Amino acid sequence: MTNAEVARTLERIATLLEIDGANPFRVRAYREGARVIEGHAESVSAMAAEPGALEALKGIGKDLAARIRDLTATGRTDMLDELRARIPDEVAAFTELQGLGPKRVKTLFEALGIRDRAALEAAARAGQLRGLPGFGEKVEQNVLKALATASAMTGRVLLAHAWPIAHAIAERVQAIRGVESVELAGSFRRRRETVGDLDLLVTGGDPEAVMQAFVSHPSVADVLGRGETKSSVRLDSGLQVDLRLVPGDSFGAALLYFTGSKAHNIELRRIAQEQGLSLNEYGLTRGERVVASRTEEQVYRALGLAWIPPELREGLGEIDLARAGTLPRLVELADVRADLHMHSTRSDGRDTLEAMAQAALDRGLETIAITEHSKALAMANGFDAARVRQSVGEIAALRARFPRLHILHGLEVDILGDGALDLDDDTLAVLDWVVVSIHSRFEMTPEAATARALAAVRNPFVNVFGHPRGRLIGGREGVPFDLEQVAEAAAANGVAMEINASPDRLDLSEVDARLARAKGCRFTIDTDAHATTHLENMKFGVFQARRAGLTREDVLNTLPHAKLMTAIERPARRASAGRTGAARTPAERAPAKRAPVKRTPPKRAR
């Protein structure tokens, strides 16, 4: 059982306990346990075997450890089985509906025996809900509305998909006369992979004018509420956006509060409390006196903490680091000098080699690697050994055209099912830069997957493990190899781990990246661009790296070109080149003949 599955199960137990009317603090303990496990990179299945390892995690005590041991050993636990025997899964899922919490769900189930959504809708339409304790006509209507919305809504959206509309709305509000500052808070500001809604924080300006500009944005489908200080809308896309107008004096406290995460805020309030202070969205106060509120920095400082970058605010140890003054200096977009994973029309990219190089230059990059696919991806026009040798001349010609850009002759080589690479070592020796990736056979046992990944990262010609898990956010789980072992082997063999900046990949995840870093890995952050416009995605990779706590020193492609070349040198390639001169014969340096014309446009490999 994966950590994510264990976390989901604990969360489910919490929901069922809540409906069952259990002690709220017991419920909270299960929620907290779920959160801790989800954020923990080391496999709890492995930890379960080690006495005391689970109990050493903050928030996991004797009981939760026992449940986790049940789950990892057998896939089930008596407690969950008993709860589910009493409360059907579909009833528990009612709590996902807006306006229905555990208490009302319990009432629905016990008083009316409602067991599924169809029965719930029928009862609401028949007016059977309004007489129940805690219900009225309004709640009954809201239930029907929530049922309709739930069937239309898709849930969370990728950060990158929310990005343009979020900024468009912020700019529209910013343009109102008198508006001082506009910030996008919430999980958007923490740069999570996906966001559930957007939180806009505004100071200054005439409230009426601000709200009017907000609710009249062309993308607004539905105004959910409109007040003096708070309005909510739903966009055409289904995304909910809340705007809050806050006094300039309390902007820092409000920004802190609405950025979250919840776990982070709870920890901050506990610290405030210990110091005889109280923290809310209006400020940090001692009795009536406001201690800090105008900026986030002031509030953190007053609590004895360094300012914490939003990407780290998940309640996973960042507050201890802030107190000790040992927060990492996170990598920034401006640090990135190279993009070492991209495609062109020669395989499955949409733009030509020249267009990609020009776009990279326009973006101020010093170095790029052109990394077409290998032959296993026939549908993507993957390169075979002969095509790689032909490519040497094409890259040489490209270098001649772009003297101000360093261009590495790379390839994204498929890792086959058994861990062998798709091309032979002599061919790999021709290349400056070898990315290895998994594009097929994602369903494997963890043991087979681990052996496969280990074999790949132990190849002496390999530079980086591309999008290692092969996951697609909201679409594919990814390969279940044991990252601890693979990361250790990669670090020992000088193979970097990629943080792939494709918005639906963001692979490694921040949880995996933290573990890989702990095992000594270095990283690259690459766009895996299949078009010039994709080079813009670099920021999303940087966000992911920041969430993992990576610094500039952890990321190879922040190095100036000469240092990068030293850092990525593979002894095997040097030896091979010295022996055969494979990559550097005059014939291969000369421009090559044109590539054969493709008959069919390639499909992009995923």
Place this chain on the structure above:
DNA sequence: GCCGTTTTCGGCCCGACTGTTTTCAGTCG
């Protein structure tokens, strides 16, 4: 159910809003 430089028992974050109620429970973030 978890946790402990005040504690192994007695606490456990905070406020807004809604709607159901006659002073507050439930939900949400």
